[in-house]
Amino acid sequence: MTTSQDFPAGPADREAExxxxxxxxxxxxxxxxxxxxxxxxxxxxxxxxxxxxxxxxEEAVPSIKAMAGENRAFQKRAVRHLAQQYGIRQFxxxxxxxxxxxxxxxxxxxxxxxxxxxYVDNDPIVLAHARALMVSSPDxxxxxxxxxxxxPAELLGDPALTATLDLDRPVGLLMIAVLMxxxxxxxxxxxxxxxxxxxxxxxxxxxxxPTQDFDPESVAKVTAAARAGGMTLVPRSREEVERFFDxxxxxxxxxxxxxxxxxxxxxxxxxxxxYYWGAVARKP
Numbered sequence: 001m002t003t004s005q006d007f008p009a010g011p012a013d014r015e016a017e018x019x020x021x022x023x024x025x026x027x028x029x030x031x032x033x034x035x036x037x038x039x040x041x042x043x044x045x046x047x048x049x050x051x052x053x054x055x056x057x058e059e060a061v062p063s064i065k066a067m068a069g070e071n072r073a074f075q076k077r078a079v080r081h082l083a084q085q086y087g088i089r090q091f092x093x094x095x096x097x098x099x100x101x102x103x104x105x106x107x108x109x110x111x112x113x114x115x116x117x118x119y120v121d122n123d124p125i126v127l128a129h130a131r132a133l134m135v136s137s138p139d140x141x142x143x144x145x146x147x148x149x150x151x152p153a154e155l156l157g158d159p160a161l162t163a164t165l166d167l168d169r170p171v172g173l174l175m176i177a178v179l180m181x182x183x184x185x186x187x188x189x190x191x192x193x194x195x196x197x198x199x200x201x202x203x204x205x206x207x208x209x210p211t212q213d214f215d216p217e218s219v220a221k222v223t224a225a226a227r228a229g230g231m232t233l234v235p236r237s238r239e240e241v242e243r244f245f246d247x248x249x250x251x252x253x254x255x256x257x258x259x260x261x262x263x264x265x266x267x268x269x270x271x272x273x274x275y276y277w278g279a280v281a282r283k284p
Contacts, residue, residue: 026124031229033181034123038098040068045098045125053229060221063273070274071208072100074258075176078206078280079104081251081262083111086282088172088204090165091117094149094195095178098126104174105142116141118161122148149178150186152194170202177208177276179244180234192244199283204251206280207244208258210235214272241277248281255279 031053035046039054046054058064082088089112093104096119108115119142121127127146143164147155155161165171173195182188196205212219212235219235226233238255253261258278260271 031231032123032125033231033233034095034097034121034126036231037068037177038100040065041072041098041100043098043100049229053226053231056225056229057222060225061215061218061275064222067274067276070259071177071276071278074208074261074276074278075104075174075206076102076107077262077264078278079107079172079174080111082172082204082206082280083108083115086170086204087112088170089115090169091115091172091174092120092161092165092195093117093174093176094120095175095181096121096126105140109140114140116164116166117143118164119144120147120149120155122146149182149191152191152198156195156198167198168200170204171199173199173203173205175205175207175244177210179207180210180236181232183232183234189243189246193246196246196248196283201283203283204280205245205248205283206278207241208276208278209241209244210275211237211241211277212275213237213277214257214275219275235275236277238277241279245279245281248283251280251282 028047029049031049035050036054036057038044039046039051061067079091089108091104091108096104102110104119105115105117108117117140124146127144141164143160145155145158145160147158149155156167175192179188179192182191192205210219210233223233223235242255255277256279257271257274258276259268259274261278261280
């Protein structure tokens with residue numbers, strides 16, 4: 001497995017030239033969702049194709065940066081809720097993206113030391129920065145895996161995962177804005193089911209997914225821009241999102257716009273201003 005020392009090391013290299021990364025097999029000529037998202041969140045680990053894609057999408061939906069922030073805010077609230085209200089001390093974060101503090105382990109550790117977190121992504125840049133920047137407390141354990149959501153059995157059998165998480169105890173499975181990258185013909189529902197089936201009773205699934213339900217015309221433009229740039233981006237309806245939770249028990253308020261899921265202050269004036277569904281559900 002590639003180590004963090006193999007890559008341009010640490011935060012100082014967050015603005016590294018593409019050539020520095022290409023030496024390590026990173027494709028900097030096509031956009032990657034993690035780096036596009038990093039651009040929207042104000043990060044520096046992105047390249048011209050990522051920025052071009054981000055700006056093309058922003059042209060179709062000018063408020064996309066704010067939406068990305070709302071999606072991230074849902075993740076923070078969901079992790080804190082699971083740690084505080086349900087005592088979850090293990091998290092599997094799939095499609096973690098470029099590290100943006102506070103990360104999953106930082107949120108969980110703020111509730112209780114001793115949390116175990118496995119981060120998973122398929123972009124080597126994410127892996128390099130995760131290893132350099134995400135350092136857990138002495139009482140906790142954090143692991144980073146370069147793996148593909150499309151191969152759940154391989155992921156679940158990874159020695160780094162099984163050494164970090166006890167799959168006989170409840171796990172918080174996080175899938176934040178990642179399933180949009182899996183086309184219908186690749187059966188994202190089956191892949192999520194394989195992951196859900198591997199987790200014990202009392203585990204939770206926290207998920208967000210972009211949707212066309214709130215603004216079909218604008219989201220159609222975004223989908224077309226992504227396709228033109230060679231990136232898969234599949235928005236899904238509320239009913240399609242609900243299928244990812246098949247048989248699990250939703251935490252109130254169930255499937256909701258991300259802005260309306262346990263807001264930290266007053267309910268938003270327009271909960272549909274961010275085009276994402278979000279939900280958390282428990283395995284019976």
